[in-house]
Amino acid sequence: MPTEHVLPKNVPVCPVRGSVIYPTMVQHIDASRAISINAIEAAMQGEKVILIVSQKDKDVDDPQGSDLYEIGTACNVLRVRKNPDGTVQMLVSAVARVRASNYRRDEHLTADIQPLPVQSGPTVELQALTRELREKFESIAAGGKVSAESVQTIQGKDDAGEMADHIAFNLDFKLEDKQALLETATVTERIRRLLTLLDTEQEVQAVQARIRAQVKEEIDKNQREYYLREQMKVIQKELHGGEDGEDADEAEAFRTKIEALELKPDVKKEIDREVNRLARMHPDAAEASVIRTYLTWVTELPWNARSEDRLDVEEAAQVLDEDHYGLEKVKDRVLEFLAVRRLRKERADRGELSAEDVNKGPILVFTGPPGVGKTSIAQSIARALGRKYVRIALGGARDESDIRGHRRTYIGAMPGRLIQGIRTAGTKNPVILLDEVDKLGTSYQGDPSSALLEVLDPAQNQHFTDHYLGVPFDLSEVMFIATANYPEQIPPALMDRMEVIDFSSYIEQEKLEIAKRYLMPRQLTQNGLKANQISFTDAALEKLISYYTREAGVRNLEREIGTVARKVARRIATGEVKRVKVTDKELDRYLGQARHTPESEGKEDMVGVSTGMFYTPVGGDILFVETSIMPGKGLVLTGQLGDVMKESARAALSYAKSHAERFHIDKERLDNSEIHVHVPAGAIPKEGPSAGGAMATSLISALTGIPARHDVAMTGEMTLTGRYLPIGGLKEKVLGARRAGIKHVIMPKANEPDLRDIPLHLRSSMRFHPCETVDQVLDVALVGGLKALETPREAGVAVPATTSKRKTSRRSGAGGARA
Numbered sequence: 114m115p116t117e118h119v120l121p122k123n124v125p126v127c128p129v130r131g132s133v134i135y136p137t138m139v140q141h142i143d144a145s146r147a148i149s150i151n152a153i154e155a156a157m158q159g160e161k162v163i164l165i166v167s168q169k170d171k172d173v174d175d176p177q178g179s180d181l182y183e184i185g186t187a188c189n190v191l192r193v194r195k196n197p198d199g200t201v202q203m204l205v206s207a208v209a210r211v212r213a214s215n216y217r218r219d220e221h222l223t224a225d226i227q228p229l230p231v232q233s234g235p236t237v238e239l240q241a242l243t244r245e246l247r248e249k250f251e252s253i254a255a256g257g258k259v260s261a262e263s264v265q266t267i268q269g270k271d272d273a274g275e276m277a278d279h280i281a282f283n284l285d286f287k288l289e290d291k292q293a294l295l296e297t298a299t300v301t302e303r304i305r306r307l308l309t310l311l312d313t314e315q316e317v318q319a320v321q322a323r324i325r326a327q328v329k330e331e332i333d334k335n336q337r338e339y340y341l342r343e344q345m346k347v348i349q350k351e352l353h354g355g356e357d358g359e360d361a362d363e364a365e366a367f368r369t370k371i372e373a374l375e376l377k378p379d380v381k382k383e384i385d386r387e388v389n390r391l392a393r394m395h396p397d398a399a400e401a402s403v404i405r406t407y408l409t410w411v412t413e414l415p416w417n418a419r420s421e422d423r424l425d426v427e428e429a430a431q432v433l434d435e436d437h438y439g440l441e442k443v444k445d446r447v448l449e450f451l452a453v454r455r456l457r458k459e460r461a462d463r464g465e466l467s468a469e470d471v472n473k474g475p476i477l478v479f480t481g482p483p484g485v486g487k488t489s490i491a492q493s494i495a496r497a498l499g500r501k502y503v504r505i506a507l508g509g510a511r512d513e514s515d516i517r518g519h520r521r522t523y524i525g526a527m528p529g530r531l532i533q534g535i536r537t538a539g540t541k542n543p544v545i546l547l548d549e550v551d552k553l554g555t556s557y558q559g560d561p562s563s564a565l566l567e568v569l570d571p572a573q574n575q576h577f578t579d580h581y582l583g584v585p586f587d588l589s590e591v592m593f594i595a596t597a598n599y600p601e602q603i604p605p606a607l608m609d610r611m612e613v614i615d616f617s618s619y620i621e622q623e624k625l626e627i628a629k630r631y632l633m634p635r636q637l638t639q640n641g642l643k644a645n646q647i648s649f650t651d652a653a654l655e656k657l658i659s660y661y662t663r664e665a666g667v668r669n670l671e672r673e674i675g676t677v678a679r680k681v682a683r684r685i686a687t688g689e690v691k692r693v694k695v696t697d698k699e700l701d702r703y704l705g706q707a708r709h710t711p712e713s714e715g716k717e718d719m720v721g722v723s724t725g726m727f728y729t730p731v732g733g734d735i736l737f738v739e740t741s742i743m744p745g746k747g748l749v750l751t752g753q754l755g756d757v758m759k760e761s762a763r764a765a766l767s768y769a770k771s772h773a774e775r776f777h778i779d780k781e782r783l784d785n786s787e788i789h790v791h792v793p794a795g796a797i798p799k800e801g802p803s804a805g806g807a808m809a810t811s812l813i814s815a816l817t818g819i820p821a822r823h824d825v826a827m828t829g830e831m832t833l834t835g836r837y838l839p840i841g842g843l844k845e846k847v848l849g850a851r852r853a854g855i856k857h858v859i860m861p862k863a864n865e866p867d868l869r870d871i872p873l874h875l876r877s878s879m880r881f882h883p884c885e886t887v888d889q890v891l892d893v894a895l896v897g898g899l900k901a902l903e904t905p906r907e908a909g910v911a912v913p914a915t916t917s918k919r920k921t922s923r924r925s926g927a928g929g930a931r932a
Contacts, residue, residue, distance in 0.1 A: 120187050120209065125152035126164045126222035127203075130171035133291040134186050135278035138207045145200045148175065151221035153193060153203050161190045164213060164226055165205065167292055178216025178224065184296040187211045187226055210298060229298040231274070242304040243273040249311040250280050256318050259283050274300040277307050286310055363405070364392035370412040380584045384411055407521060410528060411582065413536055419590065420500050420540045424455040429497035436493040437486055438630055439623045443479070443614055447494055450475070476569045478550065478595040478608075481616025484666020487596040488548060495544035500592065503534035507561070508549035516564035518581035528581040531568060531588070542590035550607075551597035562604050569593055569610045618665035618733075620848050620872065624658045625651065632671045640678040645692060647681045649674075652697040659852070660707035661700070677703045718823050718896050721815030724855065725792075725807030726828040726846035727799065733842065733849030735826050737793055738807045740815035745787030752792030755800030762790050765809035767833055768887060769816055776902045778816045788812070803840035805831035806859060809887055810894040813902070820896045826850045827859035827894060835887040839863035844870045851875055857882060859890050 127142065127149045134140050142165065144150050156163040166185030173180050188205035195201055211226040233239055247268075254264045263283045270276035281294045290310055297303040367388050371381065387404050394401045423429070429451050433444045460466045479487040488504070495502035507515075519526035527533070534545055553562045567573045568588060575589035595611060597603055619627065628649075637644060649657075662669040680703045681693045695703070721740040726733065748766055750759050766788065773780050790808065792799055806827040814821045828846050830838040839861045848871070850858055862883035868876060882893045892898040 120211070120226060120228060121160050121162055123223055123225050124162050124164050124187065125155040125159070126166060126181070126185075126213070126216070126224050127152045127156075128168050128176045128181055128222070129165055130168050131288055133167050133282070133288065133295050134165050134188070134205070134207050135282055135295060136186060136207045136209055137275050137278065138282065139191070140205060140207065142203045142205055143200060144203060146174065148221050150201050152223075153190070153201055155221055155223075156190050157193055163188055163190055163203075163205065164211065164224060165207070166213060167288060171288075176222075177218065178213075178222065181213070181216070181222075182292055182296075183212060183214075184229070184292070185211060185213055185226075186295065187228070210295060232299045233274070233301070239273055239301050239304075242301060242308070243276070246273070246277060246280070246304050246308060246311070249308065249315070253284070253311060253314055253318065258285070258314075258318070273304060277304050281307055281310075284310075284314065363396070364388055367391070367408045367412065374412065374416045376416055380416075383584050384408070403521060403526075407581070410532075410536070414532070414586070415535065415539050415541045416586075418540050419542050422454065422458075422542075423497070423499035424451055424458065426451050426455070432497040433490075433493050436496070437490055438627045439619065440486060440490060440616070443490055443616065446477070446614055447490075447497070451498070473571050473589070475612045476571070476593045476595070476610055477614055478597060478600070478603075478611040479614050479616055480597045480600040482618060482665035483598060484664055484668035485616040485619060486666070487616055488546065491544060491546040491594045491596070494592075494594065498544065498592070501538035501540050501543035502546070503538050503543050504546045504548055505530045505534055506548045508552040510553055510561050513561055513564045514580065516561050516568065518579040520580045521583070526581055528579050531577075532579045532582065532586065535586070535588075535591075541587065542592070544592045544594065547593060547595040549597070550595040551599050551602040562607050565607055566610065569595075569607065617870065618845050618848070619667060620875075621655065621658055621852070622872070624667055624670060625654055627667050628654050628658070628670060628674065632667060632674050636671060636675045636678045640675065640682050642678055642682055642685070646685060647678060647693050647695065649677075649695045650697065653695050653700055656697040656700055656707075657704075660709055661704055663709045673704060716823065718820035720818055720820050721811055722823075723807045723810035723814065723821040723894060724823070724826040725804045726826050726850055726858075727801070727804070728842040728845035728849065733845035733847070735850050735853045735855065736799070736804075736807075738804065738811040739791045739793065740811040741789045741791075742786050742815050743789065744785070746785065747787055749787060749789040750791075751789070752794070753798045754792060755798065757802050758792075758800055758804055761802055761805040761831070762808045762812075764831060764833055765805060765812050768809055768831065768835060769812050771833070773816075776813060776817055777905050778813075783816065788815075801840075802830040802838075803828045805829060806837065806884075806887065806890045806894075810891060813891060814895060817902060819901050821894055822857070822896055824855060825857040825859060825894050826853075826855040827890060829859065829861040829864075829884065829890070831887050831890075837861050837884045837886055837890060843867040847871055847879070848875070851879060856880060857893065859884055859893055861885070 127144065128146075129142065134142075144153055152163060164185050165188050166181045168176050168180055169182060170180065186207045187209045188207045190203060191206055192204040193201060194203075210229040210231070212229060213224040213226055215225045217223050250267065251264075253259070259267075260283075263279075267276055267279045267283070270279060277294070277300070281291055290306075294303055294306055297306060368385075371384055371388065376384065387408060391401060391404045391408065394404070426448055430444065430448055433447065437444075457466055479490065481487060491504075492502055510516075514529060516529045516531060518529035518532060528536075531545070535541060535543070547565070550562075550565070553560075553565075567577060571589060574591075575587045576585040577588045578585050600608065600613060633649065634644075637647065657673055658670060661673050664670070677695060677700075681695070684690050684693065701707075721742075723738050725736045725738055727736050728734075748763065750762050754762070769776070769778065770780075770783065772778075773783060790811065792804075806829045809831055810821050810827065813819075828840055828843070830840055832838065843860060843864050844867065847858060857880050859882045862885045865883050868881065882889075884890045884893070888899060891902060895901060
């Protein structure tokens with residue numbers, strides 16, 4: 114049993130990195146950090162006892178108590194020596210495992226320590242474990258992993274705990290494993306853990322020995338093959354009159370391929386130079402391998418291979434309709450492109466236009482939220498044109514060489530992704546999709562978005578030069594299509610070269626049709642079901658869309674349909690049922706409780722509560738602005754409002770104050786009241802200027818006691834002078850308001866043209882109120898309108914806002930809402 118040591122309660126702490134010291138050891142500690150040197154000096158001035166404890170992260174230079182392990186080793190300081198470079202070397206004798214607590218920091222760390230009680234365990238079991246430990250250690254030591262002095266010291270240990278500690282210290286275990294052994298006070302348990310680590314070490318040694326044997330065998334084999342190859346080369350040179358026949362044949366094969374490519378004279382001249390270099394070079398030279406790879410790339414590129422365009426506009430329209438529902442604007446733009454190209458080709462056939470004029474066309478960029486079909490429509494365009502399709506994912510690309518390639522001087526150099534895509538397509542006029550172009554990064558290796566400027570410029574890309582090729586390659590016949598979720602993140606110079614086609618969110622009716630036409634058949638096939646084994650009612654799909662997904666596209670909708678299909682497949686496979694009809698009432702059985710509850714309109718007209726509108730990348734919805742008046746001073750804003758939205762609230766209050774006399778608002782009470790504006794769903798950040806009208810309506814309603822109409826929702830930015838300015842996302846906001854049951858929508862008059870984007874059947878079921886001033890907004894939004902505002906009311910306190918009994922919307926996964 115170890116000797117009990119009397120230790121002080123509070124001791125200085127010396128943090129160490131990457132090592133653990135165990136009791137009974139005498140060890141040198143080198144200290145270079147001020148925190149450690151100060152601790153050593155404090156120990157020498159005190160009772161010469163110090164706590165050695167390991168850091169959890171060795172990269173932390175100035176550790177605190179939280180950066181250290183809880184269990185350390187109390188040590189007696191035997192000797193301290195200061196070195197000329199300012200560092201300190203300390204010789205310590207470790208005496209006990211201790212638990213540290215109550216770390217304090219001054220010039221050094223100090224901590225309270227409490228020795229861990231040491232237990233040996235059952236005697237017979239301990240003897241067996243000790244014998245096993247000794248045998249395993251001797252086996253490992255025989256492999257030369259431990260010095261002879263350490264082996265001799267360990268073999269001379271009679272105490273099992275001491276022997277285990279010394280073995281753990283001398284073997285190359287992970288810091289976490291060594292710390293775990295230090296924290297294990299019971300000797301039997303400590304030896305068990307150590308035996309597990311020794312088993313692993315033995316397996317590693319066995320694998321290393323096997324690898325060494327294999328490597329030696331491979332080296333012997335390679336040396337033999339090398340000598341044989343050298344002999345064959347000498348024989349071949351003698352047979353071919355001193356010329357390396359194999360190399361000459363290889364160079365000639367490249368010349369034959371290059372002649373068949375019909376390259377331009379300047380390009381052919383450069384490539385012929387490389388072929389001649391290869392012919393003169395020894396085939397085993399390092400440079401020969403580089404040239405060989407380069408010529409392979411050059412000869413496999415489609416310099417003049419094209420796929421014939423299908424320019425039948427009606428057939429293309431049929432292909433696009435087969436693959437996608439809706440997206441009418443996008444389809445129209447693609448068909449316009451085909452029609453223009455067909456007319457150009459007809460004029461070129463009559464000699465009125467050159468081939469270059471036929472190939473010129475716009476660079477399209479599809480922008481919109483995820484999951485609305487940007488990538489898949491590009492595949493349909495390629496199918497409609499009869500062209501090859503290549504997708505290049507640019508998300509996270511931070512290196513210019515991703516676009517332009519590496520120069521051949523680098524080891525492992527290769528062309529950029531564009532040339533790689535052209536080679537994969539096998540034609541020089543594929544459809545290349547540049548996916549996620551808004552997520553390009555910039556680093557010290559260059560700016561890939563700047564490299565795209567030449568690629569996406571029809572006036573320059575016919576002479577695009579990849580750094581690896583070193584010769585121009587014509588990209589003018591490639592149809593480039595880019596996609597982006599956030600067009601504002603695309604550099605202006607790059608955006609200027611592209612024509613923007615915006616993909617808006619799908620409405621519920623479109624999602625329903627997409628689910629029936631595309632998503633359900635695909636998921637049935639993927640999950641091994643036949644069409645007669647499962648069916649969804651329209652009500653079930655509508656509930657799935659509204660209550661289980663909240664997105665602009667249909668990706669999550671397809672996942673949820675797949676989830677239902679898998680659960681039905683399990684029931685059919687087990688023989689429980691033969692076919693299933695999924696109704697809206699059975700969705701809970703397959704998908705659990707509904708995840709989203711769309712917000713609904715207020716139940717009654719209320720004082721101080723107005724209805725606003727907002728949109729997120731996953732669609733639109735309504736929000737409520739609540740205002741309460743109470744004794745005090747100042748304006749209080751809650752609900753995770755962004756800076757712009759807070760400014761809208763302040764502007765609304767200033768507007769109310771400047772028109773207090775006209776609206777018959779008690780100025781004295783206004784100056785001595787605290788006005789609290791709150792937007793519910795406080796866990797969701799909200800931003801944007803378009804809640805100005807709703808803020809003004811809520812404030813003025815609370816200050817005057819006139820209720821705001823519950824069936825009216827509004828969107829628009831207001832100014833201090835009362836102007837009502839246009840906003841974005843009107844379509845998404847109106848669709849969200851319609852889903853919530855709103856009948857009247859107040860909007861800026863400047864946004865009237867945007868109403869054309871809203872389906873006719875939805876427009877006919879709602880009434881829109883275009884407004885140019887805040888007065889016009891209040892005239893519609895308040896009960897009684899402007900007449901009620903401007904009519905003198907009985908003196909007294911304004912009616913306070915009451916709490917609505919609405920059910921709070923459970924919005925999740927949509928990010929911040931933008932009003």
